[in-house]
Amino acid sequence: xxxxxxxxxxxxxxxxxxxxxxxxxxxxxxxxxxxxxxxxxxxxxxxxxxxxxxxxxxxxxxxxxxxxxxxxxxxxxxxxxxxxxxxxxxxxxxxxxxxxxxxxxxxxxxxxxxxxxxxxxxxxxxxxxxxxxxxxxxxxxxxxxxxxxx
Numbered sequence: 398x399x400x401x402x403x404x405x406x407x408x409x410x411x412x413x414x415x416x417x418x419x420x421x422x423x424x425x426x427x428x429x430x431x432x433x434x435x436x437x438x439x440x441x442x443x444x445x446x447x448x449x450x451x452x453x454x455x456x457x458x459x460x461x462x463x464x465x466x467x468x469x470x471x472x473x474x475x476x477x478x479x480x481x482x483x484x485x486x487x488x489x490x491x492x493x494x495x496x497x498x499x500x501x502x503x504x505x506x507x508x509x510x511x512x513x514x515x516x517x518x519x520x521x522x523x524x525x526x527x528x529x530x531x532x533x534x535x536x537x538x539x540x541x542x543x544x545x546x547x
Contacts, residue, residue: 398467400427403467403468408422408425411461415440415454420440421442423483424479424484427468427472432473435473436472437475438454438475438476439478440454440478440479446477446478451476454476459474481545482499482545485543490516490524493516493545494517495517497513497515497545497546497547498543499511499513499542499545500512500514500526500542501540502539503541513546514526517532519537523535
């Protein structure tokens with residue numbers, strides 16, 4: 398199974414299962430690191446991710462991986478919180494309306510590539526930040542990364 402297909406299948410299967418158990422499926426990645434290949438799943442919960450949540454998610458995914466066996470190479474499975482300053486995927490923006498975020502752009506806009514403000518709205522093409530009571534629109538194609546901010 399191709400890497401992209403595997404990651405999409407994991408997200409599709411476990412998003413609903415996790416949601417039914419009060420856990421948000423945030424992201425999945427399969428990366429090569431010095432210690433070897435790592436299949437990493439990021440989860441979140443309203444009251445914060447705890448060890449029991451990670452163990453629950455890990456056991457479910459591990460059982461499925463053992464049964465389906467979609468990865469030929471050896472790998473490590475990790476389940477964790479995405480962290481405080483986590484990257485926000487464009488399809489998850491609805492969770493961050495009126496929250497403080499950081500946008501890094503591919504090219505300079507008004508002399509800078511980084512902007513911190515409150516997400517006010519978004520659509521398929523652009524998103525709007527409130528920065529010091531001024532609304533600034535960003536074309537989604539110009540955005541390299543979006544992260545949460547404290």
